[in-house]
Amino acid sequence: MDATIENIAVSQRANLEVFSGTLQHLAQTDRDVIVVTSDSRGSGKLVPFGQQFPEQIIEVGIAEQNLVGVAAGLASAGKKVFAVSPACFLTARALEQIKNDVAYSDNPVKLIGISAGVSYGALGSTHHSLHDFAVLRTINNLIVVAPADNFETEQAILLAAETDMPVYIRFGKKQMPLLSEEEKTFEFGKGRIVREGKDVTIIGTGETVAPALRAAEKLEREHQISATVISMHTIKPLDYDLLRNIAASGQPVVTVEEHSVYGGLGEACASYLIQNNFHNRFKIMGIPDEYTVTGSQTEIFNHYGISEGGIAAAALGLVR
Amino acid sequence: MLRVMSEKELAQKSVEYRKKILKYIYQAKAGHTGGSLSCIDILNVLYNHTMNVVPDSFDSPDRDRYIQSKGHTVEALYVVLASRGFFPESDLETLCQYQSHYIGHPTRKVHGVEQNTGALGHGLSLSVGTAIAGKLDKRDYRVFTVLGDGELPEGSNWEAALSASHYKLDNLCAILDKNTLQISGPTSAVCNTDPVDEKFEAFGWAVRHVDGHDIGELTAAFGALPFEKGKPSLIIAHTVKGKGVSYMENQLKWHHGVPDPKQYADAIQELDLLKETLSWAVPGNLT
Numbered sequence: 001m002d003a004t005i006e007n008i009a010v011s012q013r014a015n016l017e018v019f020s021g022t023l024q025h026l027a028q029t030d031r032d033v034i035v036v037t038s039d040s041r042g043s044g045k046l047v048p049f050g051q052q053f054p055e056q057i058i059e060v061g062i063a064e065q066n067l068v069g070v071a072a073g074l075a076s077a078g079k080k081v082f083a084v085s086p087a088c089f090l091t092a093r094a095l096e097q098i099k100n101d102v103a104y105s106d107n108p109v110k111l112i113g114i115s116a117g118v119s120y121g122a123l124g125s126t127h128h129s130l131h132d133f134a135v136l137r138t139i140n141n142l143i144v145v146a147p148a149d150n151f152e153t154e155q156a157i158l159l160a161a162e163t164d165m166p167v168y169i170r171f172g173k174k175q176m177p178l179l180s181e182e183e184k185t186f187e188f189g190k191g192r193i194v195r196e197g198k199d200v201t202i203i204g205t206g207e208t209v210a211p212a213l214r215a216a217e218k219l220e221r222e223h224q225i226s227a228t229v230i231s232m233h234t235i236k237p238l239d240y241d242l243l244r245n246i247a248a249s250g251q252p253v254v255t256v257e258e259h260s261v262y263g264g265l266g267e268a269c270a271s272y273l274i275q276n277n278f279h280n281r282f283k284i285m286g287i288p289d290e291y292t293v294t295g296s297q298t299e300i301f302n303h304y305g306i307s308e309g310g311i312a313a314a315a316l317g318l319v320r
Numbered sequence: 321m322l323r324v325m326s327e328k329e330l331a332q333k334s335v336e337y338r339k340k341i342l343k344y345i346y347q348a349k350a351g352h353t354g355g356s357l358s359c360i361d362i363l364n365v366l367y368n369h370t371m372n373v374v375p376d377s378f379d380s381p382d383r384d385r386y387i388q389s390k391g392h393t394v395e396a397l398y399v400v401l402a403s404r405g406f407f408p409e410s411d412l413e414t415l416c417q418y419q420s421h422y423i424g425h426p427t428r429k430v431h432g433v434e435q436n437t438g439a440l441g442h443g444l445s446l447s448v449g450t451a452i453a454g455k456l457d458k459r460d461y462r463v464f465t466v467l468g469d470g471e472l473p474e475g476s477n478w479e480a481a482l483s484a485s486h487y488k489l490d491n492l493c494a495i496l497d498k499n500t501l502q503i504s505g506p507t508s509a510v511c512n513t514d515p516v517d518e519k520f521e522a523f524g525w526a527v528r529h530v531d532g533h534d535i536g537e538l539t540a541a542f543g544a545l546p547f548e549k550g551k552p553s554l555i556i557a558h559t560v561k562g563k564g565v566s567y568m569e570n571q572l573k574w575h576h577g578v579p580d581p582k583q584y585a586d587a588i589q590e591l592d593l594l595k596e597t598l599s600w601a602v603p604g605n606l607t
Binding site: 034055058060061063065066068069070071072073074075076077078079096097100101104105106107 | 381428435436437438442444445446447448449450451452453454456457475476479480482487
C-alpha cells in the first residue's frame with residue numbers, strides 16, 4: 001500500500017528528539033560515544049544525555065571552529081564523536097575545520113547540524129542554513145544526509161556511529177510525520193521510494209519530503225496524476241542508480257529542498273541527468289537567491305511554494 | 321624503542337637536519353626555509369629526546385602525539401621523521417613533485433604524521449581534542465603542538481586555549497616557535513601578540529621561556545612538564561628565522577626563499593664548519 005500522510009499516525013516526534021534519544025541509547029552501551037557541543041546542549045535536546053553521561057559530553061562554549069577541531073582530535077583517538085551545533089554556524093563558521101580537520105584528515109566525526117534550513121524561521125538569515133549542501137558537496141570524503149522522518153533520522157544516527165567516514169547530518173526541530181510504516185532498510189547513498197507513480201517524480205530531501213508526499217496525494221485526488229515520491233536523504237553520494245531509473249521512465253522530475261536553489265539537491269540531480277543524456281522536463285524548487293522572506297518555517301515554505309499546493313502546481317506544470 | 325640521545329648528539333643532529341632541510345628544499349625548488357630552520361631544534365628534541373613515539377608503535381593508543389600547527393614548515397618534520405625511521409629518507413627526493421605523497425604541508429599519507437595541517441590556527445584545537453581523549457581514557461600519552469607566532473591572530477587558537485585550561489589539560493604542551501617574522505614583516509608590526517606569555521597565563525596556561533635553539537634549555541623544559549599540575553603548558557621558544565645559515569637569519573625573503581646553487585653551497589659549507597666545531601667543542605665519543 002502506498003503511504004499516505006493521512007493514514008499514518010501523526011504521533012511523530014521532531015527529528016531532533018529522535019537524534020538525542022538515539023544518541024542516549026547508543027551511549028548506554030558504548031563509552032566511546034562522545035558528544036561535543038557549543039553551548040548547544042539545550043537546543044540539541046541533549047540535557048538528559050549530559051545528565052546521564054556527564055563524562056561523555058564535551059562543552060567548548062560558543063566556539064564552532066574549536067568545536068570541530070576538538071571533535072576531530074577526539075575522533076583521531078578512537079572516539080565516536082558527534083559534534084552538535086546549529087547547522088548555520090557549524091557549516092559556515094567552522095567550514096575550514098570541516099574541510100581540513102574532518103574530511104581531509106579523515107577523522108570520522110559525525111557533524112550534526114541542528115535546526116537546519118529555515119527551522120529558525122523569523123530569527124532570520126544569520127540562523128538559516130541554505131548553503132550547507134552546496135558547500136559540503138564540494139568537499140571530498142564527506143557523506144551529506146538530510147533525513148526526512150523519524151525512521152530515517154534514527155537509522156542515520158545509528159549508521160553514522162558505525163561508519164568510519166565523516167558524515168554530516170542535518171535536520172529541523174519540527175514534528176515530522178512518518179512517511180512509511182513498512183520501511184526496514186536504510187543505507188547512505190540509497191534514496192527511499194516513499195510512493196510509486198507513473199506520471200511525475202518528486203524528489204525531496206529532509207523536511208520537504210512530507211509536503212512532497214502531500215502534493216502527490218493532491219495530484220492523485222484532484223488531477224488523477226500519479227506521482228512517485230523519493231526521499232533523497234543522502235545528498236552525497238547521490239543515488240545515481242535510482243536517478244537513472246527515474247529518468248529512464250521519462251517522467252518529469254521536480255526536486256524540492258530546504259536550501260538555496262543553487263548548488264543543492266536539484267542541481268546535483270540536474271548535473272547527473274544532463275551529463276547522462278537524460279532530457280526529462282525538470283524543475284528545481286527551494287529557496288530562491290534573495291533575502292529570505294520573514295516568517296516561520298511553514299510560512300517561508302508556503303511563500304516559496306514548498307507546500308502541498310506549490311509542489312503540486314509545479315509538478316502539474318511539467319506534466320501538462 | 322630508540323634510545324634517547326645526549327645533548328651533544330642532539331646538537332650534532334640539528335646541524336644534520338638543517339643540511340637536509342636545505343638539501344630537499346633546494347632540490348624541490350620549494351619550501352618554507354626560514355621557519356623550518358627556526359623550529360628544527362624543537363622537533364629534534366621532541367622526537368629524539370622527549371616523545372614516546374617510534375615507527376613500530378605509531379598505531380599504539382599510548383604513543384605521544386605531535387601535531388604541527390604551523391604546517392608550512394613541513395620540511396623540518398619530514399627530515400626528523402625520516403631520521404627516526406618512519407620512512408626512507410630517499411622518499412624526500414620526491415618532495416612536492418607530481419604525484420608525490422610528500423606535499424608541502426603535513427599529510428597523514430606520510431607515515432608518522434598525526435594530522436593534516438597547513439591552514440593556520442588548527443593544530444591547537446586538534447591537540448585539545450586528542451588530549452581530552454587521553455584524559456577520558458586515562459592514558460598517559462602527551463600531546464605536543466608547535467605553533468607559529470605568525471598564526472596566533474587566528475581566533476581559533478584562543479578558542480582552543482580556553483578549552484585547554486577549562487579541561488585542565490596538563491597532558492598538552494604547546495611550543496611557540498617565536499621567530500618574530502612572518503611573510504609580510506615583523507610579527508610585532510603585522511599584528512602584535514606580545515606580551516604573549518601574559519595572554520596565555522591569563523587564559524590559564526603555565527608558561528616558560530626558552531632559547532629555542534639551546535638544546536639544554538629545550539630538554540630541561542620538556543623534562544619539567546607539566547609546568548603546573550592541572551594546567552596546559554606553553555613553551556615560548558625564542559628562535560631565529562633562518563637559524564644556522566648566517567645570510568638567511570632574520571631575513572624576510574627566506575620565509576620561502578629557495579637558495580641558488582652558490583647560496584646552497586655556502587649554506588652547506590657553513591653548516592659543515594659548525595658541525596666540525598661542535599665535535600671539537602664537546603668532548604666525548606660521537607659514535
